Amino acid sequence: MRSGATNFLAATAGKRPDRTPVWYMRQAGRHLPEYRRLRGDGSILEAIARPEVAAEITLQPVRRYGVDAAVLFSDIVVPAHAVGFGIDVRPGVGPVVEEPLRRASDVDRLRPLTADDVAHVSDTVKLVRAELDDDVALLGFAGAPFTVASYLVEGRPSRTYEHTKALMHTDERTWHTLMERLTQSAATFLALQIEAGADAFQLFDSWAGALAQPEYERFVAPHTRSLFAAMERRCPDSPGIHFGVGCDHLLEAFKATGPRVMGLDWRTSITDARTRLGDDTVVQGNLDPALVLAGADVALGAAQAVLDDNAGHPGHIFNLGHGVLPGTDPGVLAAVTDLVHEADVR
Amino acid sequence: MRSGATNFLAATAGKRPDRTPVWYMRQAGRHLPEYRRLRGDGSILEAIARPEVAAEITLQPVRRYGVDAAVLFSDIVVPAHAVGFGIDVRPGVGPVVEEPLRRASDVDRLRPLTADDVAHVSDTVKLVRAELDDDVALLGFAGAPFTVASYLVEGRPSRTYEHTKALMHTDERTWHTLMERLTQSAATFLALQIEAGADAFQLFDSWAGALAQPEYERFVAPHTRSLFAAMERRCPDSPGIHFGVGCDHLLEAFKATGPRVMGLDWRTSITDARTRLGDDTVVQGNLDPALVLAGADVALGAAQAVLDDNAGHPGHIFNLGHGVLPGTDPGVLAAVTDLVHEADVR
Numbered sequence: 001m002r003s004g005a006t007n008f009l010a011a012t013a014g015k016r017p018d019r020t021p022v023w024y025m026r027q028a029g030r031h032l033p034e035y036r037r038l039r040g041d042g043s044i045l046e047a048i049a050r051p052e053v054a055a056e057i058t059l060q061p062v063r064r065y066g067v068d069a070a071v072l073f074s075d076i077v078v079p080a081h082a083v084g085f086g087i088d089v090r091p092g093v094g095p096v097v098e099e100p101l102r103r104a105s106d107v108d109r110l111r112p113l114t115a116d117d118v119a120h121v122s123d124t125v126k127l128v129r130a131e132l133d134d135d136v137a138l139l140g141f142a143g144a145p146f147t148v149a150s151y152l153v154e155g156r157p158s159r160t161y162e163h164t165k166a167l168m169h170t171d172e173r174t175w176h177t178l179m180e181r182l183t184q185s186a187a188t189f190l191a192l193q194i195e196a197g198a199d200a201f202q203l204f205d206s207w208a209g210a211l212a213q214p215e216y217e218r219f220v221a222p223h224t225r226s227l228f229a230a231m232e233r234r235c236p237d238s239p240g241i242h243f244g245v246g247c248d249h250l251l252e253a254f255k256a257t258g259p260r261v262m263g264l265d266w267r268t269s270i271t272d273a274r275t276r277l278g279d280d281t282v283v284q285g286n287l288d289p290a291l292v293l294a295g296a297d298v299a300l301g302a303a304q305a306v307l308d309d310n311a312g313h314p315g316h317i318f319n320l321g322h323g324v325l326p327g328t329d330p331g332v333l334a335a336v337t338d339l340v341h342e343a344d345v346r
Numbered sequence: 347m348r349s350g351a352t353n354f355l356a357a358t359a360g361k362r363p364d365r366t367p368v369w370y371m372r373q374a375g376r377h378l379p380e381y382r383r384l385r386g387d388g389s390i391l392e393a394i395a396r397p398e399v400a401a402e403i404t405l406q407p408v409r410r411y412g413v414d415a416a417v418l419f420s421d422i423v424v425p426a427h428a429v430g431f432g433i434d435v436r437p438g439v440g441p442v443v444e445e446p447l448r449r450a451s452d453v454d455r456l457r458p459l460t461a462d463d464v465a466h467v468s469d470t471v472k473l474v475r476a477e478l479d480d481d482v483a484l485l486g487f488a489g490a491p492f493t494v495a496s497y498l499v500e501g502r503p504s505r506t507y508e509h510t511k512a513l514m515h516t517d518e519r520t521w522h523t524l525m526e527r528l529t530q531s532a533a534t535f536l537a538l539q540i541e542a543g544a545d546a547f548q549l550f551d552s553w554a555g556a557l558a559q560p561e562y563e564r565f566v567a568p569h570t571r572s573l574f575a576a577m578e579r580r581c582p583d584s585p586g587i588h589f590g591v592g593c594d595h596l597l598e599a600f601k602a603t604g605p606r607v608m609g610l611d612w613r614t615s616i617t618d619a620r621t622r623l624g625d626d627t628v629v630q631g632n633l634d635p636a637l638v639l640a641g642a643d644v645a646l647g648a649a650q651a652v653l654d655d656n657a658g659h660p661g662h663i664f665n666l667g668h669g670v671l672p673g674t675d676p677g678v679l680a681a682v683t684d685l686v687h688e689a690d691v692r
Contacts, residue, residue, distance in 0.1 A: 160671060166640035169648075209592070212612045212634065214651075246555070249594040249613045266558045267595045288558065294512035302515075305560075325506060 004134035005199045008068045012200060012239040012261050014282050014315035020307070021068035022340045023139070024333065025243075026323030027061035028073045032330060034060050044089045045081055048074055049120050055127035062136055064330060065337045069137040069200075069317075070128060072193065074121060076143025076204055077151060079185045082117040085110055085152065093156065100155030102163065104174040110152070113185040115192050122196040129197030137200060140193030144205035144242075145182035145227065146220045152178075161210045168219045179223040187230045194235045202241040202263065203227065205254075209246035216253050228258035241284055245322055251276055265321035270309040282315035287336070289320045289328070296332050303336045307343050314345065350480035351545045354414045358546060358585040358607050360628050360661035366653070367414035368686045369485070370679065371589075372669030373407035374419045378676060380406050390435045391427055394420055395466050401473035408482055410676060411683045415483040415546075415663075416474060418539065420467060422489025422550055423497060425531045428463040431456055431498065439502065446501030448509065450520040456498070459531040461538050468542040475543030483546060486539030490551035490588075491528035491573065492566045498524075507556045514565045525569040533576045540581045548587040548609065549573065551600075555592035562599050574604035587630055591668055597622055611667035616655040628661035633682070635666045635674070642678050649682045653689050660691065 007017035029035060035057055039047055047053050057073040077095045080087050086098040086109075101107065115122065128138055143151075151157075153164045168175040190201045205224065208216060224242075231240055242254055243263025255262060255277050264273055264285035274281050291302040303318075310316040318340045324333065353363035375381060381403055385393055393399050403419040423441045426433050432444040432455075447453065461468065474484055489497075497503075499510045514521040536547045551570065554562060570588075577586055588600055589609030601608055601623050610619055610631035620627050637648040649664075656662040664686045670679065 160636045162636040162639045162671065162673070165634070165636045166644070169637060169640050169644040209613070213615070246592050267555070269559070288511070290506045290508040290511045291515065293508045294515050298512070298515040325508065327508070 005069075005137035006135060008137035008317070009199065009239070011315060011317050012241075012282055014280055016314040016345060018345070019341050020316055020318050020343055020345055021137075022318035022337055023067045023069035023071060024061070024065075024320050024324050025071070027065070027067065027071065028057045029324055030326040031324050031328040031333075032060055032064065034064075041091070043091075044075055045078070048078060048124075051120050051123035051127055054120075054124040055131065058124070058128045059131055062132065065334055066341075067136070067337060069139050070132055071139040071202070072121070072125060072128070072141060072198065074124075074141065076141070076148060076206075078118065078121065079113045079142070079189045080110065080148060080152060083111050083113055083185075087151065095151040095157065097152060097155040100163065101149075101152040101178065102167065104171065104177075107174060107178050107181065110178070110181050110185075112181070113188045115188070118189060118192060121189070122192055125193050125196035125198055138198045139241075140190055140198035140201040142186040142189045142201065142203055144203050144208070144244075145179045145186060145223045146208050146211075147204060147206045147244075148182050148186070149178055150207050161207065165215075168215070172219075175219060176223075179220070183223045183227045183230075187227055187234070190231060191234045194238045198238070200239045200241065201231070202243060203259065205242065205244040205247075208244045208250060208254075211250070213250055213253055216250050221253055221257055224257040232258070241317075243284070255281070261317065263319070267321075270306070270313075270316070271311070274313070280315065282317075283310070284317040284319045286319070286321040289322050289325045292320070292328050292332055292336065293325060296335050299332045299336055300339055303339050307340065312345060351415075351483035352481060354483035354663070355545065355585070357661060357663050358587075358628055360626055362660040362691060364691070365687050366662060366664050366689055366691055367483075368664035368683055369413045369415035369417060370407070370411075370666050370670050371417070373411070373413065373417060374403045375670055376672040377670050377674040377679075378406055378410065380410075387437070389437075390421055391424070394424060394470075397466050397469035397473055400466075400470040401477065404470070404474045405477055408478065411680055412687075413482075413683060415485050416478055417485040417548070418467070418471060418474065418487060418544065420470075420487065422487070422494060422552075424464065424467065425459045425488070425535045426456065426494060426498060429457050429459055429531075433497065441497040441503065443498060443501040446509065447495075447498040447524065448513065450517065450523075453520060453524050453527065456524070456527050456531075458527070459534045461534070464535060464538060467535070468538055471539050471542035471544055484544045485587075486536055486544035486547040488532040488535045488547065488549055490549050490554070490590075491525045491532060491569045492554050492557075493550060493552045493590075494528050494532070495524055496553050507553065511557075511561075514561070518565075521565060522569075525566070529569045529573045529576075533573055533580070536577060537580045540584045544584070546585045546587065547577070548589060549605065551588065551590040551593075554590045554596060554600075557596070559596055559599055562596050567599055567603055570603040578604070587663075589630070601627070607663065609665070613667075616652070616659075616662070617657070620659070625659075626661065628663075629656070630663040630665050632665070632667040635668050635671045638666070638674050638678055638682065639671055642681050645678045645682055646685055649685050653686065658691060
């Protein structure tokens with residue numbers, strides 16, 4: 001284990017950091033002019049495949065904001081793309097699959113991920129780690145099995161998840177086989193990032209909030225739990241953060257899958273999360289990214305409200321409650337970062 | 347007050363009906379071949395403006411399914427359209443506004459609604475009432491002030507509600523003025539439907555789930571509360587149902603605005619709602635519409651699970667947890683309706 005990234009890692013363990021660590025989901029993204037210059041209009045998967053480009057994009061927000069963590073510039077469909085499933089990320093649309101996964105035989109199109117398939121990601125992590133100040137954490141990430149499955153099965157972003165729900169309810173065996181493969185793939189992908197130099201990881205189950213709690217418990221939780229357990233065995237020094245959007249009704253169920261840190265969106269207050277999950281719960285979040293667009297006064301007021309909600313608890317990583325929106329003013333996000341860094345820690 | 351619609355109205359009062367009443371949000375819609383034949387490709391607002399057409403569409407699902415309530419074929423943007431705000435419903439997109447409402451002076455474009463503006467809706471209600479069996483309830487509806495405001499301010503369907511949130515947080519006076527106008531408009535619109543023959547009404551705050559609870563309490567709840575209070579004064583015999591999507595984190599706040607019936611989506615179990623809100627809470631819902639697409643076996647199993655969740659409580663109106671999806675097989679929805687009607691009531 002590295003000896004750096006002390007503030008970030010202290011907070012993930014509920015130990016008092018020198019200052020509240022802060023990073024932003026999608027901090028490496030379209031809202032930054034330096035990102036837009038570098039990326040241009042090409043496919044995001046092409047940019048991810050070029051370690052020098054991906055490393056530079058990863059570092060941009062660290063330089064600009066002085067955040068406490070870099071998050072690898074990547075995408076949750078990278079492993080499925082790397083094994084040749086036939087998935088792409090279409091600008092303005094999102095992940096699109098040529099032939100969606102709808103039946104048992106389609107699962108065989110998803111062969112096990114190997115380190116060689118994503119060697120470029122490993123290279124990117126090493127490049128970033130070499131450039132990064134020792135005290136800045138580097139976060140890897142992966143899509144959780146359910147959210148990745150929803151893209152593979154729906155074939156494009158969905159609001160109803162009707163094909164995904166139909167598969168789980170009509171062919172439970174195929175569903176669980178699919179989830180097992182995606183669990184293996186995510187574990188391989190995360191371990192590879194950590195072995196290359198990442199300090200911690202975030203697991204995105206972004207769309208799990210579309211499920212009722214009994215569905216989540218039956219069709220999803222066992223796999224997420226097995227993924228966190230595998231990570232605890234393979235990478236015991238690397239804490240995992242679990243995050244989904246609109247998952248307030250699944251809060252207890254998410255916690256029970258075993259993450260060390262609970263990522264919250266703005267619908268769940270930090271106070272409420274600790275009331276429901278225990279006062280020692282380490283949380284990440286949860287400023288509404290839409291409020292950052294409403295100008296510095298609103299953003300700073302709302303950021304202070306997040307700090308007040310946390311009430312100086314040591315187990316808090318400041319973040320937004322979802323990704324940085326493309327129209328965000330970097331100056332406002334810089335001011336929010338400074339506010340968080342200047343706040344007192346209990 | 348009419349003496350009919352006994353099963354439906356009994357359930358809304360928590361009194362034992364002869365059978366569990368059932369209707370479906372968007373039961374008059376694209377999933378019905380008879381609807382598609384009648385509607386063709388024209389604008390929905392044009393169809394709503396023709397009382398004979400709108401009445402026929404309203405009656406179609408009652409004839410086909412034998413449901414316990416007809417819901418007026420209408421749209422939540424009808425009042426804003428009727429006062430000439432410049433809003434249309436674009437097929438495949440949703441409500442679109444030419445010049446979105448972004449500043450104080452824009453609020454004046456929303457003049458008060460009068461009965462004359464929506465005389466066609468009144469005519470439709472009368473036509474439906476004349477055709478409908480006495481024992482079938484007729485439901486009017488309106489968009490809640492927040493959800494209507496979100497369309498007027500964003501200008502098109504949104505996932506972030508960034509302009510709406512910016513307006514409420516940066517110009518609270520304008521926001522509240524806007525909400526007051528929309529409250530007046532919704533009350534006028536609902537009272538007109540009830541005076542023309544509707545038995546009850548549903549208020550849709552479909553997108554309120556995008557708000558954190560403190561935001562909802564400050565910017566929305568006072569207006570919704572004043573709307574329900576106005577309805578209790580003007581139409582004391584006509585119960586109101588309140589519904590939003592993904593509002594589990596706002597459950598108590600919704601209840602406190604004063605509806606007699608709480609509409610639930612599938613993310614909130616009926617058991618949990620009664621634990622949190624009191625055992626005498628009357629609920630409506632909450633079968634996931636995506637599961638109706640997964641075939642009769644899955645749909646009937648999930649419908650039975652909803653009935654089991656309610657455990658024979660008299661205060662239950664069976665419904666989906668959101669609108670009927672366009673790909674729904676009417677045969678499956680007919681089978682669900684029969685299952686509900688044959689279930690024992692405590």
